[in-house]
Amino acid sequence: MTETRKLALLEQYSRGEISAVELRRRLGDITYGDVLIELAAHDLPLPQAPQKGREDRIALARELLFPKGP
Secondary structure (H helix, E strand, O other): OOHHHHHHHHHHHHHOOOOOOHHHHOOOOOHHHHHHHHHHOOOOOOOOOOOOOOOHHHHHHHHOOOOOOO
16 A cells, blocks of 8 residues: 555544544554554544534433433
């Protein structure tokens, strides 16, 4: 794999366009630690969770984890 392609994949991950699992697979089953090292080496941030819909998902998780009694 070329450095250009590797950087493109890292940038896709950093933007949240592909998952860590997909990135690791495409980079030859590297470890997540290796992903962190590569991101740092290219001065790329960790991906951010999308803002849209986050509140609804958190509310649903709270309902499932902390159900109100009868």
